[in-house]
Amino acid sequence: MGWMSHPGWVMVSFLTELLSTSSRGIAQGMENCANDTTIINALLKETYNKHYIPSHPTRVRVDMWVQEVTSVSELTQDFEIDLYINEFWEDPALVFSDMNPCKNNISFDDKVLQRLWIPNTCFINSKSAAIHESPFRNVFLMVFSNGTLWTNYRMKLTGPCDMRLKRFPFDKQRCYLTFESFNYNTGEVRMQWNAPYPVILLKNIELPDFKLINYSVIAVEQMYPAGWWDELTVAFVFQRRYGWYILQGYIPTMVTIVISWISFYLGPRAIPARTMLGVNSLLAMTFQFGNIIRNLPRVSYVKAIDVWMLSGMLFIFLSLLELAVVGFMSRNDGLPPRVKKRKRHEEDDEGFSWKSMQTSPHLELRQFWVDKRVNSLRNSSDVVPPPPIEEYTPMEMEAPYPHISKRREKKRWFSSIRKRWRSIEIRPETVDFYSAIFFPTAYMLFNISYWGFYLTNLSEYFDDEMAAEQAGETQETLFF
Secondary structure, eight states: OGGGGOHHHHHHHHHHHHHHHHHHHHHHHHHHSBOHHHHHHHHTSTTOOTTSOSSSSEEEEEEEEEEEEEEEETTTTEEEEEEEEEEEEEOGGGOOGGGOBSSSEEEEOHHHHTTSOOOOEEETTOSEEEEOBSSSBOEEEEEETTSEEEEEEEEEEEEEEEOOOTTTTSOEEEEEEEEEESSOOTTTEEEEEOSSOSEEESSOOBOSSEEEEEEEEEEEEEEETTEEEEEEEEEEEEEEOOHHHIIIIIHHHHHHHHHHGGGGGSOTTOHHHHHHHHHHHHHHHHHHHHHHHTTSOOOSSOOHHHHHHHHHHHHHHHHHHHHHHHHHHTTTTTSOHHHHHHHHHHHHHTTOSOGGGGTOHHHHHHHHHHHHHHHHHHHTTOOOOOOOOOOOOHHHHHSSOHHHHHHHHHHHHHHHHHHHHHHHOOOHHHHHHHHHHHHHHHHHHHHHHHHHHHTSHHHHHHHHHHHHHHHHHHHHHHHO
């Protein structure tokens, strides 16, 4: 047995004995430690008062884990979110480090939490809030040996959103949640965000029509009649996905406007077909506009989609006006030349049979009554020579009838304009030719200005400036 006296074997035997001795000591220590039931029964004895504030003030640290955002609604102006809310504070009455605990922290359910002092926090601006109960009430409580408490609630909330739809559908929406103690002011409980990560996203938040691009937190003191309260607010910024509106709104309306331009190439003789094309395009634009805005709140300001749709309707309406001009210019096309000439003379005469009234209305009226008198005398066989016609100066003739001279001047002015217009000789084909160039050019310039404004930060700057002005006016109104 000489090998047992080897120095290496002696070292192995020593380490084995040492480890066995330490393990026996740990086992004996575990057997003598206080379990969770013993500790909680010792802590929640009759001397513990759940209505007594642990310290003045008690500092409560808060952080939030965002699990999911299920919807953002423009009609109700709110959003639905699933989150975990965590609270940390210290209660000296729950220190159990001197009880030889088996663990440095103990986990409980909400039944034990109901027997402890809590800061009674809530989301004061939520429309609805509920703790998940699948399959049991999702409330977590952990008590540490140094008296620190950690509570965790898994909740589903509906919170408000500050909807600004002036840039719709290229807008960004901000939704808010405000967390505070409902019963205790700053003299009793101080609320603060837990550093360094007050809000943690458990996943990328993406919806079919929105994407969470940013969030921020702020802590402020709000005054109430009972004192000052700490308010912890988190703001979520959602950017709208406008791909659906491009496919379902912008591209169809653009195609409808282009279709309305086909009438420029049909010629002035296809008036019925061109009228049907323009009216159907206008009705299609109206239907598409109503289909989009029916899912939006009835706001009183102009949105980006309104500018697009109303401008498209204006282009179609102008094409219908162009059709009316072409129809008016080509109204005599297809008639025989003799009929055209007669109609032109009738337009020149303006249906007025007394052409001689333009020269001397007083003399013609006098001659009319003289001829009538002569005819009546001839019929009675009493031939009496007509009275001599007195000569009047132009001043005497026009003085009793000043309104006739003014009417004559107006008719001369209109006739001169009509002659100038006919001397130009603009054909309907020429109007269609220039319209086929002008309308696409104007619409292209409109598209450049529209997309350049709403897809850049320029529209956001104007929106923020107007919002700041409105907020300032509201504050002044409340102050006065």
